[in-house]
Amino acid sequence: MLDAGTCRKEAEIRTGKSPAHLVAPARGGRIFVANREGDSVSVIDTERLSVIATVAVGKSPFALAASPKGDRLYVANVKSADVTVINTTGLQELGTVRTGKMPYGVAVTPDGTRALVANQQSGTVDYLDGEILEVVQRVTVGRYPESVAILPDGRKAYIINWFSGDISVLNTETGEEFTRIDIGDGARSLAVIAPENPAAPTN
Numbered sequence: 001m002l003d004a005g006t007c008r009k010e011a012e013i014r015t016g017k018s019p020a021h022l023v024a025p026a027r028g029g030r031i032f033v034a035n036r037e038g039d040s041v042s043v044i045d046t047e048r049l050s051v052i053a054t055v056a057v058g059k060s061p062f063a064l065a066a067s068p069k070g071d072r073l074y075v076a077n078v079k080s081a082d083v084t085v086i087n088t089t090g091l092q093e094l095g096t097v098r099t100g101k102m103p104y105g106v107a108v109t110p111d112g113t114r115a116l117v118a119n120q121q122s123g124t125v126d127y128l129d130g131e132i133l134e135v136v137q138r139v140t141v142g143r144y145p146e147s148v149a150i151l152p153d154g155r156k157a158y159i160i161n162w163f164s165g166d167i168s169v170l171n172t173e174t175g176e177e178f179t180r181i182d183i184g185d186g187a188r189s190l191a192v193i194a195p196e197n198p199a200a201p202t203n
Contacts, residue, residue, distance in 0.1 A: 011049040015042040019063045025088055027070030034061040055091050057084040065106040074115045076103040095133040100124045106147055116157050118145035130172040139175040141168040147189040162188050
């Protein structure tokens with residue numbers, strides 16, 4: 001744990017085996033860490049700077065995404081090909097949703113109604129309905145999609161396709177692919193940084 005102001009290390013917190021991704025929901029007070037080889041998520045209290053709970057999920061959890069309100073956590077489990085949905089307050093499992101093969105990326109729309117899941121081995125993106133906790137649409141994209149980023153207005157999603165070296169730009173409502181942008185080899189993640197420059201890939 002680093003202090004953003006001083007850039008100094010404040011604490012070192014032991015989690016489960018092979019921590020992959022972490023997320024700090026908007027509700028605050030907690031950080032969630034996906035333990036890829038532990039099949040679990042560690043819950044860290046930001047005041048105590050310690051793990052206060054460990055939640056069992058599917059096999060090889062990798063990517064995490066929190067709902068805009070911070071009340072739900074979506075956990076993409078690579079080897080069990082599903083997404084575990086957790087209540088971030090009581091830490092109860094709300095449901096497990098089957099996805100395509102090897103879900104590596106997940107992002108939630110700004111209104112919280114949908115989660116988009118990138119299925120690496122399937123070459124698809126699943127549209128998961130946040131109310132009924134079911135996949136309601138599956139869209140074919142490029143080869144080995146890994147990461148998902150959604151614009152603040154919720155209209156477009158950007159999907160990094162690792163093996164095909166491009167980005168699929170999807171309509172978050174209809175699943176239509178607006179365009180595919182060639183970016184070259186090796187990009188595996190991206191982030192939304194500003195309206196005038198909506199998405200930046202990282203190689």
